[in-house]
Amino acid sequence: MNNDLTRLMETLENIKVEYNDGIALVIMNRPKALNALNNKTLNELEIVFEQLNECKEVRGIVITGEGKAFVAGADILQMQSYKSEEGRDYAGYAQSVFNKIEAIDKPVIAAVNGYALGGGCELAMCCDLRIASEKAIFGQPEVKLGVIPCFGGTQRLTRLVGAGRAKDLIYTARQIKPDEALSMGLVNRVTTEEALIAEAKSCMKMIIENAPIAIKYAKLVINKGTDLDLMNALELEKDAAGLAFATEDKQEGMNAFIEKRKPVFKCR
Structure with missing residues (x-):
């Protein structure tokens, strides 16, 4: 710590x-x-x-x-x-x-x-x-x-x-x-x-154990989306998904799935 x-x-x-x-x-x-x-x-x-x-x-x-x-x-x-x-x-x-x-x-x-x-x-x-x-x-x-x-x-x-x-x-x-x-x-x-x-x-x-950036974005979209109408909430979800797809953790998670191993996320 x-x-x-x-x-x-x-x-x-x-x-x-x-x-x-x-x-x-x-x-x-x-x-x-x-x-x-x-x-x-x-x-x-x-x-x-x-x-x-x-x-x-x-x-x-x-x-x-x-x-x-x-x-x-x-x-x-x-x-x-x-x-x-x-x-x-x-x-x-x-x-x-x-x-x-x-x-x-x-x-x-x-x-x-x-x-x-x-x-x-x-x-x-x-x-x-x-x-x-x-x-x-x-x-x-x-x-x-x-x-x-x-x-x-x-x-x-x-x-x-x-x-x-x-x-x-x-x-x-x-x-x-x-x-x-x-x-x-x-x-x-x-x-x-x-x-x-x-x-x-x-x-x-x-x-x-899951990707920390993905958890961060999921939390953001859930919390913010509650106060939006459905269409705007879905836009927010789409934007956050785009950000998640740009991370190294996304690549690691998908590579690990294909290679049948446990992912090692680095929060980037």
């Missing part, structure tokens, strides 16, 4: 980062506060993902939580005194951090180990995939506090599960277990608590 990332890890208070075989494990580390997202934690999260995006050794990222929560939400003690402008600014900052995570060139998996409520559910939703422990709990309880999901929840939840289910979860503020989250498309897989990190890393290893 590069020196900048190593030095950064030594300064973090609310997040831990571990690295092995191309995969960075980001651990939300405020267990006494159920990993609630205050300004400092959001700032550390932003800096960590900026550094991980720049680190060539890191091919994929798994994010999870220390203790019994993934992230139990935003920090209510911090928000309690906020008025209109402060609340809007806080929402805007959190959205900008989550947007960066969603847009990062590398695949990101949320390994949801426990409570993923409010901002925690929103953090999981900005990741590419969500793998949940059997003990995970999902929900958007903001209306019980007199506010609304505002770290991207009203939009990402709707895009993942549809408007009807999103309104159900947001309006009722109810909490759901992994089986229901799986059935509605909020999570991709459910596993045991003991196997969660191993399952997430196994999934990531399968991903990063």
Whole structure:
């Protein structure tokens, strides 16, 4: 791992980062506060993902939580005194951090180990995939506090599960277990608590065995295409395909297939 990332890890208070075989494990580390997202934690999260995006050794990222929560939400003690402008600014900052995570060139998996409520559910939703422990709990309880999901929840939840289910979860503020989250498309897989990190890393290893530039372009087209009409989204797909065909990795992948060997991708 590069020196900048190593030095950064030594300064973090609310997040831990571990690295092995191309995969960075980001651990939300405020267990006494159920990993609630205050300004400092959001700032550390932003800096960590900026550094991980720049680190060539890191091919994929798994994010999870220390203790019994993934992230139990935003920090209510911090928000309690906020008025209109402060609340809007806080929402805007959190959205900008989550947007960066969603847009990062590398695949990101949320390994949801426990409570993923409010901002925690929103953090999981900005990741590419969500793998949940059997003990995970999902929900958007903001209306019980007199506010609304505002770290991207009203939009990402709707895009993942549809408007009807999103309104159900947001309006009722109810909490759901992994089986229901799986059935509605909020999570991709459910596993045991003991196997969660191993399952997430196994999934990531399968991903990063493939051409990294192709993964990057596929992620870009999927994310951007969601907000376009079909014809423009297909144009975007075609453009990205052209860029992928120009890479050395494309030639290596096709040569390896024809020669019946495992490809060696060099990210160029």
